[in-house]
Amino acid sequence: MAATEVVQETKRPPQPPGLLKWIRDNLFSSWGNTLLTIVLLPITVFILFSSIRWMFVGADWRVVTQFPLLYTVGQYPRDEIWRVGIGLSLIIFMLGASWGKWGGLLRSISIAFSIVFGVFALLPVQHPELDLGMRLYLGANVLLILVGYWIGRIQYLKGGHIVIGWSITPILAILFLSGFENSSTLPAVGTTLWGGLLVTFLLAAGGIVLSFPIGIALALGRRSSLPVVSAFSTIFIEAIRGVPLITILFMFSIILALFLPSESRIDRLVRSLMAVTFFSAAYSAENVRGGLQAVPHGQIEAAKAVGMSNFQTMLFITMPQALRAVLPAIVGQFISLFKDTTLVVIVGINDFLGIGRSIINSDPEFMQLQVEVYLFIAVVYWIFCYLMSLASRRLEAAMGVSSRL
Amino acid sequence: MTETTTNEVIISCKGVHKWFGDFHALRGIDMDVHKGEVIVIFGPSGSGKSTFIRTLNRLEEHQEGDIIVDGIELSHDVRNIEKIRTETGMVFQQFNLFPHLSVLKNITLAPIWVRKWPKDKAEKVAMELLERVGIPEQAQKFPGNLSGGQQQRVAIARALAMQPQIMLFDEPTSALDPEMIKEVLDVMVELAQSGMTMLVVTHEMGFARAVADRMYFFDEGLIVESGTPHDIFHNPQEDRTKLFLSQILQH
Numbered sequence: 321m322a323a324t325e326v327v328q329e330t331k332r333p334p335q336p337p338g339l340l341k342w343i344r345d346n347l348f349s350s351w352g353n354t355l356l357t358i359v360l361l362p363i364t365v366f367i368l369f370s371s372i373r374w375m376f377v378g379a380d381w382r383v384v385t386q387f388p389l390l391y392t393v394g395q396y397p398r399d400e401i402w403r404v405g406i407g408l409s410l411i412i413f414m415l416g417a418s419w420g421k422w423g424g425l426l427r428s429i430s431i432a433f434s435i436v437f438g439v440f441a442l443l444p445v446q447h448p449e450l451d452l453g454m455r456l457y458l459g460a461n462v463l464l465i466l467v468g469y470w471i472g473r474i475q476y477l478k479g480g481h482i483v484i485g486w487s488i489t490p491i492l493a494i495l496f497l498s499g500f501e502n503s504s505t506l507p508a509v510g511t512t513l514w515g516g517l518l519v520t521f522l523l524a525a526g527g528i529v530l531s532f533p534i535g536i537a538l539a540l541g542r543r544s545s546l547p548v549v550s551a552f553s554t555i556f557i558e559a560i561r562g563v564p565l566i567t568i569l570f571m572f573s574i575i576l577a578l579f580l581p582s583e584s585r586i587d588r589l590v591r592s593l594m595a596v597t598f599f600s601a602a603y604s605a606e607n608v609r610g611g612l613q614a615v616p617h618g619q620i621e622a623a624k625a626v627g628m629s630n631f632q633t634m635l636f637i638t639m640p641q642a643l644r645a646v647l648p649a650i651v652g653q654f655i656s657l658f659k660d661t662t663l664v665v666i667v668g669i670n671d672f673l674g675i676g677r678s679i680i681n682s683d684p685e686f687m688q689l690q691v692e693v694y695l696f697i698a699v700v701y702w703i704f705c706y707l708m709s710l711a712s713r714r715l716e717a718a719m720g721v722s723s724r725l
Numbered sequence: 726m727t728e729t730t731t732n733e734v735i736i737s738c739k740g741v742h743k744w745f746g747d748f749h750a751l752r753g754i755d756m757d758v759h760k761g762e763v764i765v766i767f768g769p770s771g772s773g774k775s776t777f778i779r780t781l782n783r784l785e786e787h788q789e790g791d792i793i794v795d796g797i798e799l800s801h802d803v804r805n806i807e808k809i810r811t812e813t814g815m816v817f818q819q820f821n822l823f824p825h826l827s828v829l830k831n832i833t834l835a836p837i838w839v840r841k842w843p844k845d846k847a848e849k850v851a852m853e854l855l856e857r858v859g860i861p862e863q864a865q866k867f868p869g870n871l872s873g874g875q876q877q878r879v880a881i882a883r884a885l886a887m888q889p890q891i892m893l894f895d896e897p898t899s900a901l902d903p904e905m906i907k908e909v910l911d912v913m914v915e916l917a918q919s920g921m922t923m924l925v926v927t928h929e930m931g932f933a934r935a936v937a938d939r940m941y942f943f944d945e946g947l948i949v950e951s952g953t954p955h956d957i958f959h960n961p962q963e964d965r966t967k968l969f970l971s972q973i974l975q976h
């Protein structure tokens with residue numbers, strides 16, 4: 321008995337260090353370190369304490385809490401706001417269905433959305449914009465995720481169906497949002513009235529979804545053996561990468577309008593989306609091209625040797641390995657695209673940041689509350705960017721970016 | 726020697742030349758291979774062995790001479806090239822498995838997309854082949870998690886899955902640790918005895934002795950000498966062959 325106990329003792333894995341030991345190792349490991357701790361600790365505590373006190377006592381958050389709809393949809397007519405709700409619910413439903421089908425990361429995202437909706441539905445505060453109807457709508461979305469999940473679990477529903485669903489969803493949502501001329505149920509709502517998070521997400525999601533395939537096409541084009549194709553791709557990529565996004569936004573919003581006859585004017589939100597998309601596509605193209613170059617030539621030879629065509633080799637062998645290798649860079653590119661959408665304020669589009677600015681400018685009293693507004697906006701951007709990088713890390717782990725290559 | 730050799734010529738090369746820029750890598754290669762024959766090609770590094778067997782499935786393009794594989798002349802016609810590639814399997818020194826696909830998917834990819842087999846048929850054949858090369862339990866793993874010897878056996882199974890007429894091996898055991906060479910050679914010996922037409926670039930002289938029908942000694946882009954293993958080992962005619970054999974047989 322005693323002998324086995326001794327064996328068990330020695331086989332125990334090393335224990336994580338205690339809190340005291342951590343403090344000693346990290347804060348007081350040497351004289352220099354101890355001095356640094358003694359100087360920095362009070363400063364840190366002071367800054368922390370005063371910012372927390374400011375947040376709860378000094379700050380006036382009404383400038384944020386008063387206008388939730390303004391921040392989310394801008395000037396979208398309040399009578400028509402149910403259409404935004406339907407668009408959002410379509411996406412929520414597809415999210416639930418994808419969770420049911422694929423699980424994994426989609427599960428976490430679905431649960432996070434459900435929690436946010438649930439919390440707002442039950443928020444114990446009086447607010448004119450958080451009336452019973454709105455609360456019911458938020459609660460219904462939680463149910464919708466679960467219904468989607470349940471449908472996604474259905475056996476004969478294939479991944480392909482969900483992909484088709486995802487490609488129809490944005491078109492439906494946009495149709496609902498923009499409406500039709502001469503329609504009484506869905507009257508047209510001009511994009512000049514769209515704003516807030518709605519516009520930020522439209523630009524970011526649209527830019528990501530559209531720029532990715534264009535970037536892949538440009539990367540392939542640049543490597544093409546056809547001189548016309550490769551010259552066009554190279555010039556396109558280098559021209560865009562050589563110019564700041566602001567300039568491209570101006571070009572698309574002003575110069576494009578000058579060249580095209582006024583009847584065929586492209587909507588200005590679409591023009592901004594085009595600018596953001598092409599800008600991001602040029603950078604994605606260079607990322608993808610780097611990935612393609614990193615795929616060893618032996619892979620292509622092995623694919624050719626079993627009789628695969630050039631197209632099949634690209635589709636099944638080269639591109640998947642290239643994309644996997646540059647996934648972190650591409651997600652980084654998408655995160656900066658998300659942040660870069662704030663530049664559309666310059667061409668007069670009221671995205672999330674733009675709404676914040678217009679709220680500040682709408683009332684001299686709010687001018688005093690700029691810090692609150694910008695802090696709120698910064699935190700919201702940070703949350704979404706952080707979620708994207710978290711998703712990227714989960715995706716990398718799932719695909720074994722480092723281990724399987 | 727295998728008893729499966731026939732009189733039907735399956736590969737015919739006449740006066741094959743190949744240049745890399747100004748460098749003359751193949752300087753007139755003539756070779757006829759009969760169905761079921763096992764050919765071993767050996768020679769010093771840089772003598773054009775790899776270049777030669779890679780011209781047979783058009784991974785390299787020859788510039789002069791004629792190559793006819795399984796009745797199809799190798800030309801610029803893309804359809805001919807893809808046809809020939811489905812009839813010839815190739816095993817590389819560095820395995821070249823697809824690292825992002827499971828072992829099973831490595832093997833079934835080409836049968837499904839090139840031969841257009843239904844998925845279950847491709848998977849059934851793949852499992853039989855994995856059985857044949859002795860690693861059916863590795864089907865769901867990824868190549869990165871396999872030993873070198875196991876990877877090369879998967880590579881052989883991947884090539885066989887297309888049911889080729891001819892198998893090309895380019896130094897299949899050179900990148901392996903010594904203890905893994907035998908497991909790969911065993912598979913190749915079994916394949917040779919089953920009647921497969923094989924062209925093998927290798928310096929494994931034990932393998933050559935056991936199963937080769939003819940051996941070709943390459944040097945500086947030319948075939949210096951050829952003959953049965955008995956002729957080559959016991960009665961080499963050329964000084965360069967003798968010198969080279971004495972160097973590699975020392976080990």
Ligand SMILES: Nc1ncnc2c1ncn2[C@@H]1O[C@H](COP(=O)(O)OP(=O)(O)O)[C@@H](O)[C@H]1O
Nearest residue numbers: 745748750768769770771772773774775776777
């Ligand atoms: N892609 C290439 N470009 C230029 N030279 C090459 C290329 N491939 C092979 N060579 C040259 O051709 C000669 C024969 O190469 P190779 O067939 O690989 O020799 P072996 O397989 O007999 O060692 C070598 O001198 C090599 O440097």
Ligand SMILES: [Mg+2]
Nearest residue numbers: 774775776896
């Ligand atoms: Mg070689």
